[in-house]
Amino acid sequence: MAHITKISPLAPKKFPDLPPIAGVSFSTAAAGVKYSGRTDVMLAHLCPGTTVAGVFTRSSTRSAAVLDCQRKLGSEASGAAAILVNSGNSNAFTGGAGQASVDALVQATAESLSVSEDRVFTSSTGVIGERLPHERIIETLDGLTKTLSEEQIAEAAQAIMTTDTFAKGATAQCDVNGKTVRIAGIAKGSGMIAPDMATMLVYIFTDIEMAQSDLQDTLSELTEPTFNAITVDSDTSTSDTVLLCATGQSGATASRNDPAFKAALKAVMQDLAHQVVKDGEGASKFIEIRVTGAQSDSDARVHAMSIANSPLVKTAIAGEDPNWGRIVMAIGKSGAAADRDKLSISFGDILVAENGWVSPTYREEDAALIMKAQDILIKVDIGLGSGKSTVWTCDLTHGYIEINADYRS
Amino acid sequence: MAHITKISPLAPKKFPDLPPIAGVSFSTAAAGVKYSGRTDVMLAHLCPGTTVAGVFTRSSTRSAAVLDCQRKLGSEASGAAAILVNSGNSNAFTGGAGQASVDALVQATAESLSVSEDRVFTSSTGVIGERLPHERIIETLDGLTKTLSEEQIAEAAQAIMTTDTFAKGATAQCDVNGKTVRIAGIAKGSGMIAPDMATMLVYIFTDIEMAQSDLQDTLSELTEPTFNAITVDSDTSTSDTVLLCATGQSGATASRNDPAFKAALKAVMQDLAHQVVKDGEGASKFIEIRVTGAQSDSDARVHAMSIANSPLVKTAIAGEDPNWGRIVMAIGKSGAAADRDKLSISFGDILVAENGWVSPTYREEDAALIMKAQDILIKVDIGLGSGKSTVWTCDLTHGYIEINADYRS
Numbered sequence A, B: 001m002a003h004i005t006k007i008s009p010l011a012p013k014k015f016p017d018l019p020p021i022a023g024v025s026f027s028t029a030a031a032g033v034k035y036s037g038r039t040d041v042m043l044a045h046l047c048p049g050t051t052v053a054g055v056f057t058r059s060s061t062r063s064a065a066v067l068d069c070q071r072k073l074g075s076e077a078s079g080a081a082a083i084l085v086n087s088g089n090s091n092a093f094t095g096g097a098g099q100a101s102v103d104a105l106v107q108a109t110a111e112s113l114s115v116s117e118d119r120v121f122t123s124s125t126g127v128i129g130e131r132l133p134h135e136r137i138i139e140t141l142d143g144l145t146k147t148l149s150e151e152q153i154a155e156a157a158q159a160i161m162t163t164d165t166f167a168k169g170a171t172a173q174c175d176v177n178g179k180t181v182r183i184a185g186i187a188k189g190s191g192m193i194a195p196d197m198a199t200m201l202v203y204i205f206t207d208i209e210m211a212q213s214d215l216q217d218t219l220s221e222l223t224e225p226t227f228n229a230i231t232v233d234s235d236t237s238t239s240d241t242v243l244l245c246a247t248g249q250s251g252a253t254a255s256r257n258d259p260a261f262k263a264a265l266k267a268v269m270q271d272l273a274h275q276v277v278k279d280g281e282g283a284s285k286f287i288e289i290r291v292t293g294a295q296s297d298s299d300a301r302v303h304a305m306s307i308a309n310s311p312l313v314k315t316a317i318a319g320e321d322p323n324w325g326r327i328v329m330a331i332g333k334s335g336a337a338a339d340r341d342k343l344s345i346s347f348g349d350i351l352v353a354e355n356g357w358v359s360p361t362y363r364e365e366d367a368a369l370i371m372k373a374q375d376i377l378i379k380v381d382i383g384l385g386s387g388k389s390t391v392w393t394c395d396l397t398h399g400y401i402e403i404n405a406d407y408r409s
Helices: A064-073 A095-113 A134-139 A141-146 A153-159 A212-223 A259-278 A297-309 A311-318 A324-333 A364-371 A398-404 B064-073 B095-113 B134-139 B141-146 B153-159 B212-223 B259-278 B297-309 B311-318 B324-333 B364-371 B398-404
Strands: A024-029 A041-046 A051-056 A081-089 A120-127 A168-176 A179-188 A201-206 A241-246 A286-294 A344-347 A350-354 A375-381 A387-394 B024-029 B041-046 B051-056 B081-089 B120-127 B168-176 B179-188 B201-206 B241-246 B286-294 B344-347 B350-354 B375-381 B387-394
Touching: A024 A141, A024 A153, A041 A141, A041 A153, A041 A201, A051 A064, A051 A212, A064 A095, A064 A120, A064 A241, A081 A095, A081 A201, A081 A241, A095 A120, A095 A134, A095 A141, A134 A141, A153 A168, A153 A179, A168 A259, A179 A259, A201 A259, A212 A241, A212 A259, A259 A286, A259 A387, A286 A297, A297 A311, A297 A324, A297 A375, A297 A387, A311 A324, A311 B398, A324 A344, A324 A350, A324 A375, A344 A364, A350 A364, A398 B311, A398 B398, B024 B141, B024 B153, B041 B141, B041 B153, B041 B201, B051 B064, B051 B212, B064 B095, B064 B120, B064 B241, B081 B095, B081 B201, B081 B241, B095 B120, B095 B134, B095 B141, B134 B141, B153 B168, B153 B179, B168 B259, B179 B259, B201 B259, B212 B241, B212 B259, B259 B286, B259 B387, B286 B297, B297 B311, B297 B324, B297 B375, B297 B387, B311 B324, B324 B344, B324 B350, B324 B375, B344 B364, B350 B364
Parallel strands: A081 A120, A201 A241, A286 A375, B081 B120, B201 B241, B286 B375
Antiparallel strands: A024 A041, A041 A081, A051 A241, A168 A179, A179 A201, A286 A387, A344 A350, A344 A375, B024 B041, B041 B081, B051 B241, B168 B179, B179 B201, B286 B387, B344 B350, B344 B375
């Protein structure tokens, strides 16, 4: 990936210290799927009793690995479990060979770890439409199995990167029934990110004990305001996956509505979602779009995403131009209800427009100052109701063109 | 507009020779609305008896001029008519001042030309949210009225340009009842172009005689496969307008279903629509996306537009990369029905993918050669039905970022 020359300016200062999650161990290897000189496979081993929940891309052309994971979530199989992920090749749109590769990887992993095939989840990320050289991955399984360690989650985050410029991790803890519950997650994703899907690869581990159906409901509910509320370029991958694994090793048990666990899990999911946006291809600004006053929450989401995905809005922000006219345009085209004369728009705390026109207190130099910051907050009140939604995106710069006009070369 | 440094590489070799349309005369002026050193106002005068049809942006934040035109199309007023257009300022999202400017322009034009106010149509294009200095335009009306000429349509096409790099015109003629009918049209538009709207300013003139309701039906029907089938950046203007004016001076009368007239009008509309795409901000490739085999025509349109608006597809084409995986991705995310294993994808005559995978006959060097051309044809068969749709777009290049990250500066 010779075109990746520098780390996103929006990257966190360092990879966080992720605590070991009792019952989960990791290992990584360099299989040479596509890249050389780096790891490209990660294995996670999950202790017996671990429950696994997932959300996946809704693409109608989703990959064999995604279809395979979706089938297995409902399985009654028990015992230990495993997650095997490779980067460099997504094994998507590879016809019958795609499923054959998944089958081969699952079978080999199940044998190496003595787990049921129904408890082996795989993901692949990278180029679409090229046969996955799964033999190379299988050759690394022996070593992967022997080097599993609770301390390797940071290395796992490295191994799953594609065009990412930094590894992504997040953690939180909470108290449940007087016991400490730990959550640690990793993610990859920087382009082909859009809402309404599990828009990247994310693996989150916790030592809480929770029934699979409760875990699934919790994950699904919290995906809406986190991973489904981000967009880089409106494009949606064929492969993307969020898996949440609960080992039960903390001794704390909860059901779907435990407020402390939900708050902690949401924090981890939101942190990872923001990191994906902050690694948006070419991103130089992190943008929060907060829409209120819409006729419904779903109308608010439509407006917010229309703003977030507008190339004209995103390029204006790249140019540090407080071009609120383009925000009016994006609201107007969204298809959700709006009334030109009831809109109000703010950049940060600067009220820009209200009552169908520029605010009498607005001075462009104030807004221009706000646009120079790295984090940009755009607030829009539609003035019609109480629907609200917040989404996050990044700007559209020359870097995006550079990375994407030459990805396969 | 100092950033406009060169003419689009996709521009036609020259502005076409547009014939005079009996009953229509034009004049232009430099009002200094925003630009200096160029014309920015055009006036068209239409003889008594002219019928006028229109299609407009569906934006919920559309401009006062658009709302005013929409009201007038149903008017019973008769006599001569006029169209007054300025560039440099769109008079959109300008609160009550917006309607006041439209009223002032309409009143002054009506007085200058002695036409009914209900027969004066105005458009404004350019920056959003700044008060239109309509006084400056009104000051030019005297001169505009005195210099009207049937020969000035090319100058009119120049005066309405904003970020356009070339003036756009098209013409056709046909035989109706043994008489020659002429059609000539002009357009502006290069960014903020998206489907499902009248996505730019377009003025088409013909000397056919046609009742207003027939003219309107004809225009509306032909807008779908022409102006609504193009996209540059998925963004939709608050101002955009297509007006079709029939002077009746040819002596040929037709109703809505005259095949010769419809074919000729469609050719003019399609030509103008293609020119708008070819002047897409930063465009280096003209792309036709032809979807067949969808469950319905509307599904085919959804797939085609999903491909056409995908930043990842558009940047791949900019990089001359036959990255068909991104086309699979765009189909998958569109929301319309698709089956991964029934898709087939071709670049030009090169079959790239079929049966859920790359075609056995595919050689990347063949496709790479096709991608080097200036005109790119992408054919997708969904394999589910007989729905079809063709749309046109351009690639996404550094030029788009350059133009749009700095538009207002």
